[in-house]
Amino acid sequence: MDLAYSEEQLLFRQSLERYLGENYSFAHRRHVAAKLHGFDPEVWAGLAELGCFGVPLTTEHGGFDGRLVTTGLVMQALGRHLVVEPVLGSAVIAGRLIARVAHAAQRDELLTPLIAGTSRIAFAHDDLGTKASLKGGADGYRLTARKTAVLGGATADRLLVSALNAAGELRLAILDAGTSGVSLHPYQLLDGSWAADVLVQDVTIGSDRILGDGSDAGPAITATLDDGVVAACWEAVGAMQAAYEQTCAYVRERRQFDRPLAGFQVVQHKVAEMAVCCEEAGAAALLAALKLDSEGADRDRAVAAAKVRISHCGRFVAKEAVQLxxxxxxxxELPIATYFRKLLTFELMFGSSMEYRRRYVKTVIAARAHEMSAVLPAAERADITLPAA
Structure with a gap:
């Protein structure tokens, strides 16, 4: 397996880093987060021109790459610069979900403007109370939903809403955000980005607004949310690396007792541990991205392991950066507090670390992988069973 990045990937990352360095200062980021609901149209257009929104999609679907590793490089750069624009929610999650579920005409309608940066689509999935319902048939449907924590929902012009039909299967409906009966309630998250709660009150939609061929969208949603978890992992890795680098620069410059802080052995140990955490997190994110093209337990295990490990490493790096x-x-005045909040927010995104620990344990036991453990005594291996759901 070749783990080296291609020349095209490295050039793309370099171009994106240069663009963000010139156009996305920390002061500008604070302004966008506080005054613009986390969305700067000029920055969005610039990211689209670079091709960032086409990277998560294959050429078959109008994109430029489609590999999660390349998408991860985009998210890593966004994390380093604390970008609050909804690239994760719109380009990665909504874009890849549409590519998986929609038929060709719907993909052309939805993905072409998304890639060009002229449309922003938010995926509304987590129910707030009663589960969303989709009632009707070929002549039309009535959609009722209350969704919470919709990433990018504050500035989306279209909403991709999941709902259960009469057969208990998940369907995806596409709505204009300005549709009568649809209301958005935006709010700011801990890390400065914006989300929204979405209320859909008995809205009538045509059958052409239901994505796909009528099959259950549940498996596609699960796979796409895994994509989102891994993309968020790469974004967290970028934030960790930036926090580590800025901490190294600070302890070299800051003096105490007539010597730089970096001259004290205890500080050197802390910085070394931060460096190890950054390397571990980067390796976990890369492994998960490589595994996403596989099926079954290997994929599930890699995603769960990445979320748990990067959450742990991110918390450690964030805490030590603040302490130092x-x-x-x-x-x-400095970005460190914002990196701290960014990494704490990541830890809770898509579910807590404990949920992903349980998921990891279930995949290991289901595959009987623990039976090959060199650590567990043989007598204990036989007694391990799957935990209750």
């Missing part, structure tokens, strides 16, 4: 900066680590 002292009082400046909790001020708004």
């Amino acid at each position: 900066h002292g009082g400046m680590g909790v001020s708004e």
